[in-house]
Amino acid sequence: MSSAIKLPKYSLGVGDRFAHQAKAQLRACMQASESGVEVIPVWNKSNREHAIIGSEPVSTRVAADAAVKALAWTKPYFCDADHIGIGTVDRFFNACDFFTIDVADFIGNPAEPSIIDSFLKSHLELLGEIKIDGIDQPLTISTEFLQKVSSKFLAAIQQAASIYKKIEANQGAGNFVTEVSMDETDSPQTPAELLIILAAAADAGIPLQTIAPKFSGRFNKGVDYVGNVTQFEKEFALDVATIAHAVKHYDLPQNLKLSVHSGSDKFSIYAPIHRTIQRFDTGVHLKTAGTTWLEELIGLAEAGDESLDLAKEIYKQAYDHREELCAPYATVINIDPAKLPTPNDVARWSSDQYTAALRHNPESPGYNNSLRQLLHVGFKVAAKMGSRYLELLDANEAIIARNVTENLFDRHIAPVFLGRHSS
Structure with missing residues (x-):
């Protein structure tokens, strides 16, 4: 099984909530090229995020195309319809060439007995002991x-096959990258489960180029991995080896690779990921890397004056509406309310105090993990501000862009793809 459009070995899923930082994000990929490694940008934005912002998928495409043209980027790039289902995929057809099919809600729904029986009879090779290289x-x-x-x-x-066929009917076979996501579920998939899933995907004719399983530990939004790093490295290596086995034995694309969802700022697992992809000479898709919206806030706070005042106001509103903002993300955030400063405290902060609390530098005594998570899900506050927020992004483009590029390259690309420690 192959696809005309192929996702290269190393790729980076980047979000851009307000479609203002595509050039800054692309510069980080250009720095990767200058350092000797090709990392392909994939701009991703979900239906939920578009609904909250009030944007359309085409805005992501327009921003990406403009950045590519402005910076003369000649390598591939993609726009991802992130976490789509059968009822939400249509609005992404005109803008996207990468589709993340999310079927986590269907895990555990029993298939027809005849379908299960047919699968069992056609895959007797899955029974017994299966030797996996590596x-x-x-x-x-x-x-x-x-x-x-x-x-x-x-x-x-x-369900994934039904969604894939709907996309294929509109886009044409081979004209898009397909990812299947199973990460937003209760328990991690074991390597044996992953092998069975991949055999079923091949049977269903889904030309998977990336798959996002659930790993053990917590992948909270915008903060470091919480879990056993040694166990993660073992799981990651087992999954990589299992994918290589499935590609060899089933009709799946040769470039099939793991996708790590909520990959942003998972600093403690970046070295294990790098070691594993080097050991197996395989690719990886690090998805939702480098929380760009928070870098915008950091840039505004650095700029001072009315921009700092706006950043403080955003915190106040996020604090006042924290239950509403956190509810949709309850499974992927872990905020300690006792550690959230009051809006009155933040109102007295200097620019340095605000940026120290928000910037993801765990070594900094001012860093506040709970504040960072609250502001991560607080982009709805900025969205409601409309032009007031966007005009300050434009006015402070240089300082914000510097933060976006440095964060993406130094803290994400360098450790994962180059094996360098983040600064």
């Missing part, structure tokens, strides 16, 4: 386990 212990799959996993995941794969 893994010391073989995977062991019993008939009972295969039936259980098939029952759990086949309906989700069927």
Whole structure:
């Protein structure tokens, strides 16, 4: 199975809530090229984010195209319809060439018994001990386990196939990149489950180029990984090896790779990811990397005067409406209310105090993990400000762009793709 449009080995999913930082983000990828590694930008924005901002998918495409033209970028780039389903995909057709099909809600829905039975009969090779190159212990799959996993995941794969076929009917075969996302679910998929899922995806004719499983630990928005880093590295390596095995044995694209969702600022797992992709000579898609909207806030706070005042006002409104803002993200944030400064405290802060609290530098005594998470989900506040917020972005473009580019290159690209420690 192959696709005419191929996602290169290393790619970076970048969000740009207000479609103002595409050039700054692209400059980070250009710095990667200057450092000897090709990292392809994929601008991603979900239906939920468009709804909150009041934007249309075409705005992401326009911003990306303009940045590519302005900076004379000649390598590939993509726009991702992030976390789409059968009912939300249509509005992305005219703007996107990368589709992240989210079927997490269908995991656990039982497939028809006849479909499960047919899958079991056609995949007897999945039974017993399966030797995977790069893994010391073989995977062991019993008939009972295969039936259980098939029952759990086949309906989700069927749904993914339905969405894929809808996209293909509109875009044409080979004219887009397909990712399937299963990360927003309760429990991580084991390597044995992943192998069964990939066999089912191949049967369904889905030309997967990336897949986003759920890993153990917490991938909270905009802050570091919470979990056992050693265990993560083991899981990541097992998944990489399992994908290589599936590509070899099933009709799947040769460039199929892992996608790490909510990949932004997961500093403690960047070195393990780098070691693993070097060890297996494989690619990775680091998705939603470098929280750009927070870098905008940092830039505004650095600028001082009315821009700092606006940043403080955004915090006040986010604080006052924190329950409403946090509700949609409850599973991917972990805020300690006791550690949130009051708006009156923040109102007295200097520019340095605000940026120290928000900038993701865990070594800084001023860094506040809970404040950062609250402001991460607080972009709705800025969206409601409309032109007032956007005009200050334009007025402070240089200082904001510097923060965006430095954050993306130094803290994300360099450690993951170049093996350098973040600054």
